[in-house]
Amino acid sequence: MSEVKNYSRNKDFNEATRVQMPALVHLSRLGYKYFGKITEDMKGIKYDGDTNILLEVFKDQFKKLNPAHAGEVEEVLRSIRQELDNDDLGKSFYKRLVAISPTKLIDFENINNNTFHYTAEFTCKNGQDEFRPDITLFVNGLPLVFIEVKKPNNKGGMVAESTRMNNQRFPNKKFRRFINITQLMIFSNNMEYETLGGITPIQGAFYCTGARDTTKFNCFREENPANADIAPFIKDFPYLEINQDMEKQILSDFNCQVIHTSPEYQTNLNENTPTNRIITSMCSKQRLLFLLKYGFAYVRIDREIDGKIESLDQKHIMRYQQFFATLAVIEKLDEGIKSGVIWHTQGSGKTALSYHLTYALTDYYAKQNKVAKFYFIVDRLDLLEQASSEFEARGLEVKTASRQKRTDGSIQNKSIPRRE
Known part of the structure; x- marks a missing residue:
């Protein structure tokens, strides 16, 4: 959670000017629209205070995607509010999110039928308890992604950010509805991965999904088989030109106009910074919709505690290896290749990959009017x-x-x- 202040040229640059503002502008290159700064006096008008859903955007998109059910939009919104209060890690909401009937919230087949917005410093508040993600991304008005950024070499590295999520946000039941609606969480201090002699990286760009108490931060490494200086997906992505009026509005909204011409800000606008890379890799429109549809699993684990069997619910998100393996399988099928091998190391998630593939390939063959069976x-x-x-x-x-x-x-x- 960052504090945005008014900076002069003599003051040190912080996470807002080094990472947050460049990341906001970078999102416009991916085709996201800047919604504007959202303040609490807009509650009930621009956004729903219980869920942070953008009301007008959500209602317009729901009617567009479900013309035969346009009159049900208020009822659906009420149902979503109720589902997000469930102590189920958002499972009931997620089923609604990926459903295609009787109504749908996202058009997974036609990307351009959806709207993609973003804002910064959008407070998640329930009573007196609140937290404020640095960046929030919306699909059809639904706040499905948030991004937390820190300046490079921040105290405690990303371990401190993980500790805060696990010790303060996830266990707080007042935040449950906001955790339940958020599918993807990204954390970055805009540095390359660094373990400092250990196993778990303490610097870099990480991602996770919601948890009831604790979760692990995952690394993301873009596919780069030739080990090029810049991974092909990042280098060849069809970025849009930065809209200068939009850029000025962002910097003005967060009192950062003075940084516009600074060399440091211009450097951090580069598409290949660690923060901008993970945003492109995971939040570019097509990839984000693919991840939302196929990248999550609700896992029920039975374990014995003091002689009694207790059930533990967890929500898992694809590791990047599973993500790219699933994309590769579909790509090879499109090329007419009907067999192949995915090479795994021990403990890398073979069974989890098989689970994700059952969903991705069922839909793949359903488009060909074929019923898939998996062995x-x-x-x-x-x-x-x-x-x-x-x-x-x-x-x-x-x-x-x-x-x-x-x-x-x-x-x-x-x-x-x-x-x-």
Whole structure:
């Protein structure tokens, strides 16, 4: 959470001028529209104070995407408010978010049918408790992403930001509705990943999704098979030109006009800064919609505590390796390739990838009027049991095939994951 102040040329630049303002302007290159600064006196008019949904944008888009249900928009809004108060990590809302019938909130097939906005310092408030993300992104008026930024070499690095989320925001029940509606959270101090001799990076750009108590920050590394200086997706992205009037409005709204011509600000506008890279990689329109549709899983874990079985709900987001593997599978299918190998290391999330693929490929083949069926073939019983429990924990129906002998005398077991 940053404090935006009026800066003179003699004062040090901080996270707002080094990272936040350049990131806001960068979003316009991706086709997002700056909504303007949102203040509390706009509550009930421009935005819904219970959910931070942009009211006019949401209603207009709902009617556009659901012309036969246009009269239900207020009822749907009331239902969303109720769902976001549920203690289910936003599962009921997420089901509504990705649904295509009887009504839809997002058009996942036609990107241009959706609207993409952003703002900064938009307070999430419930009673006397509040927090204020540095940047909030909206799809059709829904605040689905927030970005927190810090200046480089900030005290405590990104570990301090993780601690704040896990110790203050996630456990606070008054923030539950805001955590439930936010699908993607990005954190960056605009530095390259640095572990300082350890295993877990303490500097860089990270992402996560909501949690009931604690979560882990994930690294994101853009696909770069040739190890080029700038990854191809970042280098070749069709960026829009910066609208100078919009840029001036942003800097004016947050009292940062003085930085406009400074070398440091101009340097941090570069598309290849760590913060701008992760924004392009994860928030460019097509990728964000893909991630929203296929990148999340609700996992129910049963564990024994003091002799009793207790259930724990978690919300998981794709790791970047799973994200790119899913995209690669679809790309190869489009090329007519019908078989292939995804090389994984131990503990890298093979089963989770299989889960995400069942959804992505079911939709892929449904567009061809084909019904997909998935077989998960393992080579030992313990892996069969592990895979089955992992699929079931994510809500898939699993049918286990009988054991079969191969011609070489070995045993083959088949675990068949099915969608609900």
